[in-house]
Amino acid sequence: MTDPPRILEVANVETVYHDVVRVLRGVSLSVPQGAIVALLGPNGAGKTTTLRAISGLLSVHEGKITKGRVVFSGQDLGSSSPESRVASGLAQVMEGRRIFAELSVEENLLAGTWHRQRSEVREDLQRYYDRFGLLRERRQQAAGYLSGGEQQMLAISRSLMTRPRLLLLDEPSLGLAPKIVADVADLIREVHASGVSILLVEQNAALALQLSEHAYILENGRVVLDGTSEALLQDDDVREFYLGMGGEERRSYREVKHYRRRKRWLS
Ligand SMILES: Nc1ncnc2c1ncn2[C@@H]1O[C@H](COP(=O)(O)OP(=O)(O)OP(=O)(O)O)[C@@H](O)[C@H]1O
Ligand SMILES: [Mg+2]
Known part of the structure; x- marks a missing residue:
């Protein structure tokens, strides 16, 4: 393969x-x-x-x-x-x-599109406005007024543009x-x-x-x-350190591994 x-x-x-x-x-x-x-x-x-x-x-x-x-x-x-x-x-x-933050929602969306054809950019704008009605409603407003979640959607949409x-x-x-x-x-x-x-x-x-x-x-x-x-x-070590499922105090991944080895060695 x-x-x-x-x-x-x-x-x-x-x-x-x-x-x-x-x-x-x-x-x-x-x-x-x-x-x-x-x-x-x-x-x-x-x-x-x-x-x-x-x-x-x-x-x-x-x-x-x-x-x-x-x-x-x-x-x-x-x-x-x-x-x-x-x-x-x-x-x-x-x-x-x-x-x-000071630019409008639409200006943000257009910020990374200098290398693209205008017709394609228009099409994509409509696509993201259809996906996120709120961005369309607020397209002329300063992006800084959006909530944290809306700003993240805008940031991702902007990069997708x-x-x-x-x-x-x-x-x-x-x-x-x-x-x-x-x-x-x-x-x-x-x-x-x-x-x-x-x-x-x-x-x-x-x-x-x-x-x-x-x-x-x-x-x-x-x-x-x-x-x-x-x-x-x-993975036990990953679960313990990154997913907080081991009930142990949080340590670095390497420390957790070392600690577990010692525990096995002692038992
Ligand atoms: N411009 C910079 N000048 C000097 N050191 C920097 C600079 N940017 C980051 N560092 C240092 O590089 C190391 C790694 O930083 P980085 O931001 O890549 O980590 P990270 O894994 O993204 O952390 P976080 O989870 O906090 O975002 C840190 O010690 C940080 O202080
Ligand atoms: Mg980081």
């Missing part, structure tokens, strides 16, 4: 910020064409940095890749600009629903009420069903493992575990 083609391949990537702060220490991961892959890990593990290395936004944060490569759709992205990556079908929805083939989602459920998280999950499923591959960064591991088929766990800039999401959902 041959592996499915990969839309994204991150190979041994190392990064630094400001030429001194090393964050990623050789991260490798891949996203098969048409899959949802999750990237999990505690605060500061380097999840957002990984997405920035893929989208090219590292440079905006005084960061750069010092080793390894990012291959999208068979093309080594090298040091290509974030704009050219968007034009080639790669979109990132940033952490914290980074919408343009660029017609991506791979969507990078950074913590889409963060800070949202459970009902809204369910809506965001439905939207992610919908986007996936329309043929878009997704790399999903989440701290909500239960949600991410339900949505994805494969997952990577990142700690201190390294992948410490990866496997099918089904297998990770059953």
Whole structure:
């Protein structure tokens, strides 16, 4: 059996910020064409940095890749600009629903569409207005007045307006009420069903493992575990640390593993 083609391949990537702060220490991961892959890990593990290395936004944060490569759709992205990556079908929805608060809802939706035909853009606008009636109602209002959940829908819709083939989602459920998280999950499923591959960064591991088929766990800039999401959902260590089902005090994945080994050794 041959592996499915990969839309994204991150190979041994190392990064630094400001030429001194090393964050990623050789991260490798891949996203098969048409899959949802999750990237999990505690605060500061380097999840957002990984997405920035893929989208090219590292440079905006005084960061750069010092080793390894990012291959999208068979093309080594090298040091290509974030704009050219968007034009080639790669979109990132940033952490914290980074919408343009002072711009109207419609201006937000149009923000990433410079490379597209006007007729297609009009068609997509209608599509998202049909999907989210509220965005149509509020299309002339400043986006900053939308609720958190509405802003997340707008942020995802805005990135879809660029017609991506791979969507990078950074913590889409963060800070949202459970009902809204369910809506965001439905939207992610919908986007996936329309043929878009997704790399999903989440701290909500239960949600991410339900949505994805494969997952990577990142700690201190390294992948410490990866496997099918089904297998990770059953993994005792993952359940204990990430899903909070073990009743133990929360520790890092590596610490939990060490602790469990010692417990077995003592018994
Ligand atoms: N612009 C920057 N300059 C210097 N250090 C940075 C910069 N951005 C991030 N870092 C550092 O890189 C490390 C990884 O950060 P990153 O935001 O990638 O982690 P994360 O896994 O996304 O965490 P979180 O769950 O909090 O979003 C952290 O120690 C952070 O302080
Ligand atoms: Mg982050």
